[in-house]
Amino acid sequence: MYRPPVLFLLLTAIGINAVAAEVNIYSARKEALIKPILEEFTVETGITVNLVTGGADELIKRLELEGRNSPADLLLTVDVGRLYRAKQADLLQPVHSETLSEVIPDHYRDPEDYWYGLSLRSRVIVYAKDRVDAADLSTYEALADPQWRNRICVRSSSNIYNQSLVASMVAHQGVEATEQWARGLVKNFARRPKGGDRDQIKAVAVGQCDLALVNTYYLAGMLESDIPAERQAAEKVAVFWPNQDGRGAHVNISGAGVTRAAQHTEEALRLLEFLAGKEAQSWYAEKNYEFPVRDDVPPSELLRQWGGFRADDIELEQLGIHNAEAVRLMDRAGWK
Amino acid sequence: MSSVPAIVPARGGPLSGRRLFQPWSWALILVSLLLMVPVLTVFGSIFLPSDGVWAHLYSTVLVDYVSNSLILMVGVGICVLVLGIGPAWLVTMHRFPGRAVLEWALLLPLAMPAYIIAYTYTGLLDVSGPVQEGLRQLFGWSYGDYWFPEIRSLGGAVAMLSLVLYPYVYLLSRTAFTEQSVCVLEVSRTLGCKPRQAFSRVGLPLARPAIIAGLSLALMETLADYGTVQYFGVSTFTTGIFRTWFGLGSSSAAAQLSAFLMLFILILLLLENHSRRRARYHHTSSRYSRLPRLPLYGWKMAAALAFCLFPVVFGFLVPATQLLIWATQTWQATAGRDFYQLITHSLGLAALSSVIAVGLALFVTYGKRLQPNLLSRTAVRILGLGYAVPGTVIAVGVLIPFTWFDNSIDTWMRQQFDFSTGLLLSGTLFALVFAYQVRFLPVSISSVEAGLTKVKPGMDEVGRSMGYGPAQLLRRVHIPMLRGSLLTAGLLVFVDVLKELPATLILRPFNFNTLAVKTYELANEERLAAAAGPALMIVLAGIIPVILLSRTITRSRPGHVQRS
Numbered sequence: 001m002y003r004p005p006v007l008f009l010l011l012t013a014i015g016i017n018a019v020a021a022e023v024n025i026y027s028a029r030k031e032a033l034i035k036p037i038l039e040e041f042t043v044e045t046g047i048t049v050n051l052v053t054g055g056a057d058e059l060i061k062r063l064e065l066e067g068r069n070s071p072a073d074l075l076l077t078v079d080v081g082r083l084y085r086a087k088q089a090d091l092l093q094p095v096h097s098e099t100l101s102e103v104i105p106d107h108y109r110d111p112e113d114y115w116y117g118l119s120l121r122s123r124v125i126v127y128a129k130d131r132v133d134a135a136d137l138s139t140y141e142a143l144a145d146p147q148w149r150n151r152i153c154v155r156s157s158s159n160i161y162n163q164s165l166v167a168s169m170v171a172h173q174g175v176e177a178t179e180q181w182a183r184g185l186v187k188n189f190a191r192r193p194k195g196g197d198r199d200q201i202k203a204v205a206v207g208q209c210d211l212a213l214v215n216t217y218y219l220a221g222m223l224e225s226d227i228p229a230e231r232q233a234a235e236k237v238a239v240f241w242p243n244q245d246g247r248g249a250h251v252n253i254s255g256a257g258v259t260r261a262a263q264h265t266e267e268a269l270r271l272l273e274f275l276a277g278k279e280a281q282s283w284y285a286e287k288n289y290e291f292p293v294r295d296d297v298p299p300s301e302l303l304r305q306w307g308g309f310r311a312d313d314i315e316l317e318q319l320g321i322h323n324a325e326a327v328r329l330m331d332r333a334g335w336k
Numbered sequence: 337m338s339s340v341p342a343i344v345p346a347r348g349g350p351l352s353g354r355r356l357f358q359p360w361s362w363a364l365i366l367v368s369l370l371l372m373v374p375v376l377t378v379f380g381s382i383f384l385p386s387d388g389v390w391a392h393l394y395s396t397v398l399v400d401y402v403s404n405s406l407i408l409m410v411g412v413g414i415c416v417l418v419l420g421i422g423p424a425w426l427v428t429m430h431r432f433p434g435r436a437v438l439e440w441a442l443l444l445p446l447a448m449p450a451y452i453i454a455y456t457y458t459g460l461l462d463v464s465g466p467v468q469e470g471l472r473q474l475f476g477w478s479y480g481d482y483w484f485p486e487i488r489s490l491g492g493a494v495a496m497l498s499l500v501l502y503p504y505v506y507l508l509s510r511t512a513f514t515e516q517s518v519c520v521l522e523v524s525r526t527l528g529c530k531p532r533q534a535f536s537r538v539g540l541p542l543a544r545p546a547i548i549a550g551l552s553l554a555l556m557e558t559l560a561d562y563g564t565v566q567y568f569g570v571s572t573f574t575t576g577i578f579r580t581w582f583g584l585g586s587s588s589a590a591a592q593l594s595a596f597l598m599l600f601i602l603i604l605l606l607l608e609n610h611s612r613r614r615a616r617y618h619h620t621s622s623r624y625s626r627l628p629r630l631p632l633y634g635w636k637m638a639a640a641l642a643f644c645l646f647p648v649v650f651g652f653l654v655p656a657t658q659l660l661i662w663a664t665q666t667w668q669a670t671a672g673r674d675f676y677q678l679i680t681h682s683l684g685l686a687a688l689s690s691v692i693a694v695g696l697a698l699f700v701t702y703g704k705r706l707q708p709n710l711l712s713r714t715a716v717r718i719l720g721l722g723y724a725v726p727g728t729v730i731a732v733g734v735l736i737p738f739t740w741f742d743n744s745i746d747t748w749m750r751q752q753f754d755f756s757t758g759l760l761l762s763g764t765l766f767a768l769v770f771a772y773q774v775r776f777l778p779v780s781i782s783s784v785e786a787g788l789t790k791v792k793p794g795m796d797e798v799g800r801s802m803g804y805g806p807a808q809l810l811r812r813v814h815i816p817m818l819r820g821s822l823l824t825a826g827l828l829v830f831v832d833v834l835k836e837l838p839a840t841l842i843l844r845p846f847n848f849n850t851l852a853v854k855t856y857e858l859a860n861e862e863r864l865a866a867a868a869g870p871a872l873m874i875v876l877a878g879i880i881p882v883i884l885l886s887r888t889i890t891r892s893r894p895g896h897v898q899r900s
Contacts, residue, residue, distance in 0.1 A: 031857060050846035066735075066763070069742060070759070194568060207480065218862065226665060227665065336569060
């Protein structure tokens with residue numbers, strides 16, 4: 001039978017509008033790192049979860065253009081900068097929850113409850129065990145010191161984790177000092193920035209550089225990799241937590257916020273609470289080696305080996321506020 | 337019941353000619369306008385304010401973007417011409433061992449997405465890869481003791497893109513060589529041309545439109561490439577667009593960058609067109625005989641073989657083998673229950689899009705043939721720009737008008753009937769397939785157009801003198817003659833859609849993934865080995881159409897005698 005496509009589309013559209021026990025997610029977290037826990041949520045609550053994954057910026061653009069008719073209920077990102085951007089663009093709405101306020105520390109969520117952090121990721125220094133004495137390391141700032149000339153590897157300044165790190169430094173000490181620092185750091189690069197965090201670790205392992213700035217979960221992933229070469233490379237380096245005598249190591253979050261257009265606010269909130277729950281938190285910790293956002297869930301065994309650390313407790317919102325400034329100053333400093 | 341008009345113009349008669357063609361014209365303009373909306377949306381951004389971002393770009397990174405993009409284009413241009421034309425001539429005109437296999441094997445790299453070949457070679461050749469590791473162990477070197485070319489560099493990007501894009505030049509120039517009349521070549525011999533001169537004086541000039549078409553496809557794809565250059569850390573116009581947009585948060589400046597990119601392409605295309613001036617490349621005769629292939633012996637044979645083997649080995653065999661090795665290591669993790677679904681999604685989308693793209697290309701180019709006025713020519717030219725635009729930009733170019741349309745209807749319905757229609761088109765497969773058309777229609781247009789120009793205008797006149805209307809003419813005369821070109825167009829779009837990533841990523845509906853998306857997600861998490869499974873699947877799914885493509889070309893030669 002011939003079915004006119006317009007009618008079909010209309011029916012689908014009405015179907016979407018009808019309130020059902022479901023929740024629609026735009027997720028910058030990759031499918032493999034979120035779907036299993038979402039399936040768990042469906043089993044537990046009977047709420048269907050629909051998922052689109054993609055780059056955070058593109059998803060935010062889509063959300064913005066779709067406006068009040070967007071089907072998305074929840075925006076999930078892997079850094080705070082994008083959550084801040086979504087809030088600024090008026091794409092999120094505040095949701096209040098006793099549970100969330102209780103388990104998630106203040107500085108890991110939006111002061112006005114527009115978004116909540118769901119896991120922590122720290123950007124640290126890794127060093128070649130055989131060539132670097134940990135006693136020579138101290139802070140991010142000290143990486144601009146001439147003693148590290150041609151010894152540091154880091155990825156491109158297009159990467160959001162670098163942008164957030166630099167934004168945090170701008171927040172702490174202003175644009176000028178940070179730009180000065182960035183110029184020094186660029187002079188110390190052992191090579192043109194390229195590849196991902198794992199590539200920086202591998203470069204340290206083979207001796208192209210002695211230090212690298214990376215997120216901890218990449219190193220953990222390599223240590224537990226199926227590929228022998230990755231494990232061997234990872235074993236040649238060690239983690240150094242910077243700025244422990246001062247503000248602490250830079251920490252970013254993965255997090256989520258309920259969209260302004262949400263039609264399943266209730267379900268979205270339930271999902272948020274589920275993701276902040278103990279079960280989901282330890283799943284993040286075990287599966288992707290991230291640090292749980294709540295204090296009462298321990299990190300994975302592997303991460304515990306690296307010892308406890310002091311985290312920078314800056315209001316994470318600041319990373320979003322200073323992002324564009326950070327990008328510009330990295331451009332000026334010649335950080336490719 | 338009604339009165340019979342006094343004069344009934346004969347169908348196809350001189351009186352009715354203009355009027356009969358009107359509907360085609362109108363439809364052509366309508367379809368072109370619809371498909372142009374995304375590109376025009378991007379162009380429209382030129383006039384938006386961009387608060388000082390340009391000053392910043394100009395003083396910091398713009399020079400890099402422009403010079404890197406130009407070097408990339410020139411490098412890829414030269415490499416694809418060499419890798420494409422040489423083997424195409426050799427396998428068409430000469431006989432040497434392995435020729436029959438190479439004929440189709442030379443197309444295989446077409447199935448290999450540029451970002452995947454880049455991941456693979458990085459895994460192989462990087463400082464920590466097996467090649468350098470092996471060298472270090474063999475000679476007892478450590479890092480810094482030896483020189484090794486850096487794969488993640490501008491030169492590396494040229495190499496990667498050339499290895500997967502040369503098939504466009506190979507494909508189209510081989511088609512051209514195959515279709516060249518033996519008579520012309522024989523005449524050149526009687527005039528004293530040696531085989532090499534037959535190539536440089538006759539074969540090459542006659543194949544020029546096809547070669548240029550292949551080259552421009554390769555170059556447009558080069559400019560639109562994001563995955564490879566981004567992974568290699570080479571700042572080009574495309575990576576600049578993304579950075580400006582997302583890092584600096586200026587979508588207007590980003591759109592302006594892409595508009596200038598398109599302007600640049602447009603100028604290139606116009607220049608090429610101008611340089612061709614009034615030269616036309618019709619065929620002199622429809623009588624063909626089988627091409628006599630000159631056999632090669634000794635070092636010439638070895639050289640020809642090596643020349644043809646080089647791109648196949650490095651563009652396909654090496655990366656495919658590496659993918660296979662990785663895939664066997666990680667097979668357990670990838671081959672889940674979703675894998676089958678990924679394959680059906682990818683194949684379904686590719687098949688649907690390629691059928692539509694062929695239909696549209698035929699419609700548009702035929703419309704232009706019927707009414708070759710400025711309007712239709714401009715329309716076809718602008719439609720041809722989509723291929724050079726990065727997928728993400730196209731996707732946003734689609735999202736803007738689609739969401740505007742949906743939201744306007746919704747607002748109107750809410751006001752009139754207090755009823756919300758929500759989003760009708762955005763977030764559906766329709767939007768995605770539409771974006772594919774904007775992006776890949778140029779591929780099918782250039783293939784169909786190349787076929788159509790070869791049909792002498794006299795054929796149309798003969799058809800019309802037999803009383804055929806435009807539609808009948810198309811069905812009875814052109815389509816049968818164009819069968820090869822249409823199939824080529826369809827298969828090219830099929831393979832392209834199979835590989836497409838950025839637009840798919842942004843526009844796809846809920847719970848809908850493709851092989852390319854899966855590959856990207858894993859590779860982006862820096863799990864190259866785990867990405868090998870779906871990557872290999874894309875390559876495998878692409879091989880079948882690629883082989884079909886090769887058979888089509890061989891058969892398209894009118895004098896071809898099918899051997900049983």
